[in-house]
Amino acid sequence: MNNFMNMKFLNKNMKNLPLPSNINLWWNMGSLLGTCLFIQLITGIFLTFHYNSCTNLAFESIIHISRNVNNGWIIRLIHANGASMFFLIVFLHISRGLFYGSYKLKKTWISGNIILLTLMATAFLGYVLPWGQMSFWGATVITNLLSAIPYLGMDIVNWIWGGFSVDKPTLSRFFSFHFILPFLILLISLIHITLLHEKGSSNPLGINSSQDKISFHPFFSIKDLMSLIFSSFMLLILIFYSPFLLMDPENFIQANSMVTPPHIQPEWYFLFAYAILRSIPNKLGGVIALLMSILIISTLSFSMKSKFQSTINYPINKMILWIIFNSTILLTWIGAQPVSEPYITTSQILTIIYFLQFILLPINTKIWDKFYN
Structure with a gap:
């Protein structure tokens, strides 16, 4: 009976969960x-x-x-x-x-x-x-x-x-x-x-909307x-x-340790990280770059000391983020290509661009915060 009442209470709270009206x-x-x-x-x-x-x-x-x-x-x-x-x-x-x-x-x-x-x-x-x-x-x-x-x-x-x-x-x-x-x-x-x-959830304007909330x-x-x-x-x-x-198509052939496929590649959702791995000539450097391509997203919680939350207030940040999105898509495409030129050079350029944007984001944010002050 108590469990039923608890479930009913949670269900009611979920229905009445307050969320920003503009999401x-x-x-x-x-x-x-x-x-x-x-x-x-x-x-x-x-x-x-x-x-x-x-x-x-x-x-x-x-x-x-x-x-x-x-x-x-x-x-x-x-x-x-x-x-x-x-x-x-x-x-x-x-x-x-x-x-x-x-x-x-x-x-x-x-x-x-x-x-x-x-x-x-x-x-x-x-x-x-x-x-x-x-x-x-x-x-x-x-x-x-x-x-x-x-x-x-x-x-x-x-x-x-x-x-x-x-x-x-x-x-x-x-x-x-x-x-x-x-x-x-x-x-x-x-x-x-x-x-x-x-x-509570964020919202597109990146403002504190505690007074402007509606139920879920x-x-x-x-x-x-x-x-x-x-x-x-x-x-x-x-x-x-x-x-x-x-x-x-190679995965419809039973595994054979004596026959190597002409082009080894992971599933499409790993291709961007795989392209970054291949772009580094050193094996250890490639592994570190592979891990950092994912972990670097976490660093934004510490490097982004922005005055506002949403990029709406930072026009150049929008451009930087679109560069990150586009470079990720291009790296995904290159990850599916053979390890040969011009794909090797292109992946190296895109890798530099990808990581550079995560450095430029906090720098640009600081500049714009000074401008708003």
């Missing part, structure tokens, strides 16, 4: 990400019923799920394409946060970045599980990056592999962690939401519902008309 559709991404996480958890659990993490049977188990299990094909396609949708919405969510200064909410922003890192790790582990050619060689290349760590690198790599190459122990471990990490993401997401509601339901619940319907419609179009559009 737009870009603030719907959080609810969409929650839905994506729920879909990935449910479909993932169903897939584990029939998946076999043995290297001799992993590839065949994927074929068995797609061909023999009732509705297994659609569960697998929702899970595989749902991951791409998940990352697309995550990138839009981060872009909105950058544009409207959400990094001013330090705890919320940093917890969000932890979710991003955990999500990327989960996606990488999941990409290895089909045990196709790109899965095997992608796992080999990415785990080998740890060998760049001085003195202990190769020992760490062998420890992760469970041997001297990517094999059955590696696949079993990756499967276990791919199953566990989504529940960790769920936990951190709950912390993220709690931290967000401590100070029905004003914003309708917007969330419309966004959910639209996103679901787009996902279903992808699944039913081009289900393998975002998958690498």
Whole structure:
């Protein structure tokens, strides 16, 4: 009875949650990400019923799920394409946060970045599980990056592999962690939401709108519902008309350690970081640049001492952010190209531009703050 009353109280509080009246559709991404996480958890659990993490049977188990299990094909396609949708919405969510200064909410922003890192790790582990050619060689290349760590690198790599190459122990471990990490993401997401509601949502104007708030339901619940319907419609179009559009053809060939694919590349949502990795000639330098390409977003919480929250008050910041967005898109395209000229030089130029903008952002903000004073 008490549990029922508590649920009723929480439901009522959620409906009456006060939110700034001027927030737009870009603030719907959080609810969409929650839905994506729920879909990935449910479909993932169903897939584990029939998946076999043995290297001799992993590839065949994927074929068995797609061909023999009732509705297994659609569960697998929702899970595989749902991951791409998940990352697309995550990138839009981060872009909105950058544009409207959400990094001013330090705890919320940093917890969000932890979710991003955990999500990327989960996606990488999941990409290895089909045990196709790109899965095997992608796992080999990415785990080998740890060998760049001085003195202990190769020992760490062998420890992760469970041997001297990517094999059955590696696949079993990756499967276990791919199953566990989504529940960790769920936990951190709950912390993220709690931290967000401590100070409340930001808004496009970046001002304190404590006197101008309206309830979540029905004003914003309708917007969330419309966004959910639209996103679901787009996902279903992808699944039913081009289900393998975002998958690498090499991954439809069973893993073979004796045959190397002509061009090894990760999924599209890792390509920008992969391009940055390849642009650095030194292996250790490339690994550091790869990590910093993601971690640098967290530094804005400490480097941006802006007087105002939204970039509306900083015209040049808008231009800088658009340069970051465009350079990320171009790096994603270059990451899918062969390691040859002119792509190598172009990726090096874009890498410099990408990191330079994160230095220019706080500098420009200080200049404009002096101008406003």
